[in-house]
Amino acid sequence: MRDIHARLKQRHHLGQFERQRPGLAFFTVPREYLRGLLLDLRDKEGFSHLVLLTAVDWMEEGLFQLTYMLNNRAEDVTFGIRVMLDRDEAEGDSIHDLWPTAETYQRELKEMFGINFPGSPRIDDEFILEGWTDLPPYRRDFDSLAYSQQTYAERPGRVTHDPREHMKQKLYPDGV
Amino acid sequence: MGLREVLTPFTVWKRVFDEPVTIKDPIGRPGADRYRGFHQNDMDKCIGCGTCETICQNAAIDMVPIEGVEPEKGDSGLRPQIDYGRCCWCALCVDVCMTGSLTMSNEYTWVDTDPDKFRFIPGIDGDWKDDVAGYEREGQRVLSGVERIHMEEMEPEARICNFDEIVAGYTREEAVLEADRCVECGLCVATCPAHMSIPDYIAAVRDQDYDRGLQLLYETNPFSEVCGRVCTHKCESSCAALHEGDPIAIRWLKRHIIDEVPFDRRIELIGQPVEPNGRKVAIIGAGPAGLTAAFDLARAGTSVVVYEALEHAGGMMRYGIPEYRLPYDALDRDIGVIQAMGVEIKTSCRVGRDVMMEDLQRENDAVVLAIGLHMGRSTRVPGTDGPGVEKAVDLLRRITDGEEVPVPEQLVVIGGGNVAMDIARSMARLQKAKYGEVGITLTALEDIDHFLADPEEVVESREEGVEIFDARGPQEVMRDASGAVTGLRTWRVKSIFDAEGRFAPAYDESDERVHAGTMVIEAIGQAADTSLLGEALTEALEWNRGRIRIDDAFRTSEPWLFAAGDAVKGPDVITAVADGHRVARTVMEEFSARQVMQ
Numbered sequence: 133m134r135d136i137h138a139r140l141k142q143r144h145h146l147g148q149f150e151r152q153r154p155g156l157a158f159f160t161v162p163r164e165y166l167r168g169l170l171l172d173l174r175d176k177e178g179f180s181h182l183v184l185l186t187a188v189d190w191m192e193e194g195l196f197q198l199t200y201m202l203n204n205r206a207e208d209v210t211f212g213i214r215v216m217l218d219r220d221e222a223e224g225d226s227i228h229d230l231w232p233t234a235e236t237y238q239r240e241l242k243e244m245f246g247i248n249f250p251g252s253p254r255i256d257d258e259f260i261l262e263g264w265t266d267l268p269p270y271r272r273d274f275d276s277l278a279y280s281q282q283t284y285a286e287r288p289g290r291v292t293h294d295p296r297e298h299m300k301q302k303l304y305p306d307g308v
Numbered sequence: 309m310g311l312r313e314v315l316t317p318f319t320v321w322k323r324v325f326d327e328p329v330t331i332k333d334p335i336g337r338p339g340a341d342r343y344r345g346f347h348q349n350d351m352d353k354c355i356g357c358g359t360c361e362t363i364c365q366n367a368a369i370d371m372v373p374i375e376g377v378e379p380e381k382g383d384s385g386l387r388p389q390i391d392y393g394r395c396c397w398c399a400l401c402v403d404v405c406m407t408g409s410l411t412m413s414n415e416y417t418w419v420d421t422d423p424d425k426f427r428f429i430p431g432i433d434g435d436w437k438d439d440v441a442g443y444e445r446e447g448q449r450v451l452s453g454v455e456r457i458h459m460e461e462m463e464p465e466a467r468i469c470n471f472d473e474i475v476a477g478y479t480r481e482e483a484v485l486e487a488d489r490c491v492e493c494g495l496c497v498a499t500c501p502a503h504m505s506i507p508d509y510i511a512a513v514r515d516q517d518y519d520r521g522l523q524l525l526y527e528t529n530p531f532s533e534v535c536g537r538v539c540t541h542k543c544e545s546s547c548a549a550l551h552e553g554d555p556i557a558i559r560w561l562k563r564h565i566i567d568e569v570p571f572d573r574r575i576e577l578i579g580q581p582v583e584p585n586g587r588k589v590a591i592i593g594a595g596p597a598g599l600t601a602a603f604d605l606a607r608a609g610t611s612v613v614v615y616e617a618l619e620h621a622g623g624m625m626r627y628g629i630p631e632y633r634l635p636y637d638a639l640d641r642d643i644g645v646i647q648a649m650g651v652e653i654k655t656s657c658r659v660g661r662d663v664m665m666e667d668l669q670r671e672n673d674a675v676v677l678a679i680g681l682h683m684g685r686s687t688r689v690p691g692t693d694g695p696g697v698e699k700a701v702d703l704l705r706r707i708t709d710g711e712e713v714p715v716p717e718q719l720v721v722i723g724g725g726n727v728a729m730d731i732a733r734s735m736a737r738l739q740k741a742k743y744g745e746v747g748i749t750l751t752a753l754e755d756i757d758h759f760l761a762d763p764e765e766v767v768e769s770r771e772e773g774v775e776i777f778d779a780r781g782p783q784e785v786m787r788d789a790s791g792a793v794t795g796l797r798t799w800r801v802k803s804i805f806d807a808e809g810r811f812a813p814a815y816d817e818s819d820e821r822v823h824a825g826t827m828v829i830e831a832i833g834q835a836a837d838t839s840l841l842g843e844a845l846t847e848a849l850e851w852n853r854g855r856i857r858i859d860d861a862f863r864t865s866e867p868w869l870f871a872a873g874d875a876v877k878g879p880d881v882i883t884a885v886a887d888g889h890r891v892a893r894t895v896m897e898e899f900s901a902r903q904v905m906q
């Protein structure tokens with residue numbers, strides 16, 4: 133795998149090779165070099181299978197990370213390719229024309245992270261959330277607890293107890 | 309019901325004529341082995357910390373009392389109840405659980421028409437309660453740190469030739485990392501004798517808000533410099549984090565807060581006492597009990613004078629605890645804040661000699677006795693009378709006072725508690741300075757696994773060259789013809805208590821040893837010197853096994869006299885602080901009651 137990386141490094145401005153385990157390695161590539169790299173990998177290096185496309189929210193750094201997992205079935209090796217996007221812009225480049233399945237992943241990322249892929253078919257259709265009006269729920273600034281409290285009714289009769297207060301009442305009600 | 313709940317279904321209405329994808333009675337296909345199904349909870353292992361409730365993003369968990377599970381040290385007695393109308397089976401609660409008690413079965417089908425049935429207490433309810441298959445967190449807990457942030461300490465070679473403070477204290481970065489490990493459950497609060505707001509001040513460290521931290525400390529403890537260094541830290545033994553890692557370094561975090569706030573700022577933050585209320589209280593003894601009471605009373609507007617026999621205030625915090633554990637300037641800052649509240653401390657003024665009890669009774673509205681335990685006890689084995697045999701507390705006091713104490717090349721300490729360690733390690737430092745070598749033998753009745761001293765004290769004593777002989781009972785202080793001490797004769801201890809649990813050591817007389825040394829130091833306990841009371845008062849007071857009898861509110865049998873601290877309770881600084889607060893409260897309640905009567 134190292135040799136493939138070395139071969140493509142210069143042309144596509146690849147970041148450092150990070151071996152995870154035998155048959156699995158990661159590296160980062162600038163957004164503008166992604167497409168050329170994917171084409172080379174698919175057509176010249178045998179990485180014909182897009183295993184998945186997913187994202188990570190690096191909120192503090194102001195970045196979204198896209199991760200493209202590409203597999204070479206014959207060699208049973210996988211590359212994880214990372215692309216960092218500006219979190220405010222939240223826009224990636226569609227690859228649905230390279231792998232049709234990318235369309236589904238991109239729709240999911242649009243819905244769950246709010247990352248747009250202009251030109252991707254049905255990109256604005258609802259994916260699994262229906263009637264969603266809040267922040268995309270996989271963004272880390274989405275407050276799941278507040279959302280569920282606002283959205284779902286509480287069954288009547290629920291009572292909770294604070295451990296510290298409960299112990300005080302039972303063990304030292306007088307405060308000493 | 310929220311607006312959203314009413315509206316959201318409309319978007320689903322387009323499916324109203326579709327074939328349903330759900331079926332009424334599931335087909336009974338078992339979940340995969342690690343499927344996340346209904347929860348299970350090991351009721352004995354769970355400590356009711358509520359961390360599962362805190363992390364649940366669906367507010368599905370309530371902490372509820374359980375019949376037959378009472379709160380006790382380190383266990384709130386509460387247990388999680390889960391509402392499956394909300395649970396999304398994410399297993400965050402299982403992943404964060406502080407004890408590993410919470411797991412999930414692989415059971416996922418359950419049919420009932422009563423929605424309330426789906427709110428239940430795992431571990432009590434549920435047919436899958438004891439199922440083995442299902443989801444468990446694997447390996448070490450990863451959601452909160454398992455290891456305590458290391459505390460920098462002086463190496464033995466560097467510390468043995470001086471009385472410099474051994475423990476360095478955390479940097480801000482270290483403190484934040486340590487504070488981050490706390491889950492703010494509050495289980496520790498009940499264990500702290502003063503019930504300090506531990507999770508709140510730890511949160512203040514995490515938020516880097518030292519002003520707030522300091523205010524929280526002072527709500528319950530005016531001796532945080534002291535306690536942040538030498539507290540017996542029993543709270544840490546009930547910390548939720550200890551079940552799967554190191555307990556939070558509560559004591560060091562307290563010290564960190566106080567280290568970060570300059571002296572003048574402390575006084576500013578605490579603010580000035582309220583208007584004078586015209587009452588006068590005399591306090592006897594400037595240890596933590598007396599000074600805490602003085603602090604509270606002064607802040608409530610009472611005029612307080614503390615009478616202290618020794619040259620400086622602080623009691624055993626100054627005259628017992630050695631400087632390498634508690635530097636005098638740290639103690640002085642705590643006392644300085646108390647004085648800044650208007651408390652007057654009359655030092656070198658022994659009640660019973662320089663001022664009489666009757667005078668204090670006459671001139672004050674109340675008198676608080678907080679005289680501690682300052683008379684060393686003796687083993688009274690043959691040979692203890694005469695020169696060459698010392699009491700640990702007397703020597704420690706003389707070292708604090710800067711007096712010249714006799715430092716022989718080889719000496720023997722009797723006792724296995726912290727006081728014994730303190731005197732052994734203090735003498736070791738003096739020997740090192742004088743001879744370049746340590747020559748100390750320490751003998752104790754207990755075997756090493758049952759030593760009363762803290763384990764760190766035992767380790768550090770050994771590092772400093774103290775030789776420890778455990779399970780040895782003193783029989784005689786050996787003297788030569790001239791009467792000079794030559795050593796201590798001991799027998800091996802077979803047992804310390806008899807069948808009824810009374811102190812009655814049994815020895816193996818065939819296992820005898822003589823530990824050489826020209827001085828023997830007894831460190832086996834202290835008693836209160838109550839001679840200040842005088843005959844009439846001693847006669848009038850009620851006693852309880854040699855101690856003045858007090859009630860729950862620290863009243864003695866005389867309506868004007870109150871007592872607190874080691875002399876009536878003990879055993880440590882934080883308990884003395886808690887006593888000080890309580891006795892001050894009683895005195896103030898007494899004043900209000902008298903006012904009503906007038």
Ligand SMILES: Cc1cc2nc3c(=O)[nH]c(=O)nc-3n(C[C@H](O)[C@H](O)[C@H](O)COP(=O)(O)OP(=O)(O)OC[C@H]3O[C@@H](n4cnc5c(N)ncnc54)[C@H](O)[C@@H]3O)c2cc1C
Binds near residue numbers: 538630874
């Ligand atoms: C060697 C040693 C080490 C210890 N180490 C620790 C430790 O690491 N951590 C911990 O938490 N606790 C420790 N303790 C225990 C702790 O110091 C005491 O529990 C605490 O100081 C008790 O407080 P107090 O106010 O009741 O009494 P004290 O601190 O003993 O204060 C009583 C004061 O009353 C004064 N007094 C007595 N009689 C008179 C009189 N007639 N007139 C005027 N004044 C009088 C005394 O001089 C003294 O200053 C240690 C004790 C010793 C002896």
Ligand code: SF4
Binds near residue numbers: 357359405
């Ligand atoms: S986190 Fe674990 S130990 Fe704490 S209350 Fe919940 S189930 Fe019990």
Ligand code: SF4
Binds near residue numbers: 367401
């Ligand atoms: S599984 Fe998730 S949603 Fe369910 S109780 Fe646990 S934390 Fe809450």
Ligand code: SF4
Binds near residue numbers: 491497
């Ligand atoms: S210090 Fe320990 S017991 Fe106390 S609140 Fe923090 S985690 Fe809970």
